[in-house]
Amino acid sequence: MTERLTVTLTLNGERRTFEVPPGRRLLDLLRDDAGLTGSKEGCGAGECGACTVLLDGVPVTSCLVLAASADGHEVVTVEGLLQAGRLHPFQDSLVTRGGVQCGFCTPGIAVTGAAILARREADPSEQARLLSGNLCRCTGYTKVIDALRDSFAKGGHAKS
Amino acid sequence: MDVPVREVIRPGSVAEALAALAARPDALAIAGGTDVLVQLRDGRKRAVTLVDLDRLGLTGIRESDEGIEIGAATPMDRIAADPRVRRLHPALAEAAGQIGAWPIQCRATLGGNLANASPAADTAPALLVEGALLTLASSVGERRVPVVEFFLAPGRSALAPAELILSVLLPTPSEARGLRAFESFVKVGSRREQIISMVSLAGRALVAGDGTLSEVRLAFGSVAPTPVRARRTERLLTGRRPDAELRRKAARVLQDDISPIDDVRAPAGYRRIACAVLLTRFLEEAARD
Numbered sequence: 001m002t003e004r005l006t007v008t009l010t011l012n013g014e015r016r017t018f019e020v021p022p023g024r025r026l027l028d029l030l031r032d033d034a035g036l037t038g039s040k041e042g043c044g045a046g047e048c049g050a051c052t053v054l055l056d057g058v059p060v061t062s063c064l065v066l067a068a069s070a071d072g073h074e075v076v077t078v079e080g081l082l083q084a085g086r087l088h089p090f091q092d093s094l095v096t097r098g099g100v101q102c103g104f105c106t107p108g109i110a111v112t113g114a115a116i117l118a119r120r121e122a123d124p125s126e127q128a129r130l131l132s133g134n135l136c137r138c139t140g141y142t143k144v145i146d147a148l149r150d151s152f153a154k155g156g157h158a159k160s
Numbered sequence: 161m162d163v164p165v166r167e168v169i170r171p172g173s174v175a176e177a178l179a180a181l182a183a184r185p186d187a188l189a190i191a192g193g194t195d196v197l198v199q200l201r202d203g204r205k206r207a208v209t210l211v212d213l214d215r216l217g218l219t220g221i222r223e224s225d226e227g228i229e230i231g232a233a234t235p236m237d238r239i240a241a242d243p244r245v246r247r248l249h250p251a252l253a254e255a256a257g258q259i260g261a262w263p264i265q266c267r268a269t270l271g272g273n274l275a276n277a278s279p280a281a282d283t284a285p286a287l288l289v290e291g292a293l294l295t296l297a298s299s300v301g302e303r304r305v306p307v308v309e310f311f312l313a314p315g316r317s318a319l320a321p322a323e324l325i326l327s328v329l330l331p332t333p334s335e336a337r338g339l340r341a342f343e344s345f346v347k348v349g350s351r352r353e354q355i356i357s358m359v360s361l362a363g364r365a366l367v368a369g370d371g372t373l374s375e376v377r378l379a380f381g382s383v384a385p386t387p388v389r390a391r392r393t394e395r396l397l398t399g400r401r402p403d404a405e406l407r408r409k410a411a412r413v414l415q416d417d418i419s420p421i422d423d424v425r426a427p428a429g430y431r432r433i434a435c436a437v438l439l440t441r442f443l444e445e446a447a448r449d
Contacts, residue, residue, distance in 0.1 A: 005168055023162035045198050046264055058266040064197045068168040069214050132353035133261025
C-alpha cells in the first residue's frame, strides 16, 4: 500500500491538498491528516452520525465517504462552524439548553443542526426526522430539540 | 481505518469509467459509497480497484417526452425533495425519504440502491410500481432494462460485469377521466428511521368514484429473494371494490405472492402478517383518500 493519492478539497473555507493512501476515508483524512479531531468515529458504518460533516453544504457521515470522492468538493467540519471565533448559534443554544452531556455525539449533532437551520426547516416533526441519524445516548434528545427551536427563534437560520 | 483497496481511479466521463471497469475485472464501481464502504470494511466485498463515479455527471432529475429521468448518481435527498417526483411518483419520493437517515439520504444514490440488489432496497418496490426503465451502459453500448427484469437474486442483478446504471426513467403515469390515482410507500422496521426494512410495500391504483380499482400495482420488499410484484393479488383486486370481504381475501391471496424467510431482522411468520396488514391499510387508504 505504498501508492498515494492526491486529494484537494476546500476544508472549512481553505483550499487544502493531501497525499493519502487510496483507501482512506474522509473521516480519517480529517482526523489524522488534517488534525481536525472534532469529528468522531462511533459505529464506522453510517448509523450513529458522530462523524457527520457537511459535504457541499449537506450532511454526510464521513466514515462512509472515500477521501478520493471528496476531491474537488467543499467540506465543513464542526471546527468550521465557528464564525470569527464565536460558536454557531445552534452550538450556543446547545450550551444554554444543556443539550450536551458526554459530548461524543455533539460535533455531529452540531453539524446536522446547522444544516437544518441552513435549510430553514421550521416544522418540528421534519426537524426530528432530519436529526434522527444522530444518535445520543445521554440527553434523550429533548434538550437538543429545544436548542434547535431556540436557535431558530433567535434567527440562527439567517446567520448560518 | 483505510478500506483495503490498492487503487482508486477517478474517471472524468462515462466512456472512461466503462473502459476502466472493462480493463480490470476485479474493480468495483463506487458512487455514494454508503453500501460499498461498509461491505469492504466487513469483508463482504473485495476489490483491488475502486472506480469512483463522482465526475461522470450522472446526477440530476430531468423531464423528457417519456417521463421523468433520474441520473443514477442522484442522491435520495434530492429525489425525496423533488416537486415533480413528489407529485407524479409519490411512492418513490416517500421511499427515498425513508432510506437510512438524512446524512445517508444526502449521499446514497438511486443507482447504488439498485446495483446493490438487496431484497430490502427501499426504492425497488416503488420503481416496480412506477414501471421504471433502467438505462445500462457498457463498453459495447447501452441497453434498457425494465426494473422488473433487473433483480435476479439477493445481491445479484442483470447488471453485467463492467456495466453501469446511467439513469432510471419513470414513465408518465396514465390518467383517466374521473379516476383518482392513489399511491403510497410504507416500510416496517424495529425503528422508524435508520433501519433496514423487515417488510415494505409500494402500491398504486386508479380509484373510481364508487371505489372500484383499476391498474392495481403492488410491490413488496424483504419478503422474497428479490423485490416482487404481487401479481395474483393485483389480478384479484383489479376491477373490483375492496370491501371488507375482498380485503380479507386479498390478504390471503397475497400469501402466495410472497416467500419470506426467517432472518436476523424478522421471522417469516411476522413478515406474512405484516404484509397482510400493510395491504389492508393500503386498500383502506385508497378508498378514503
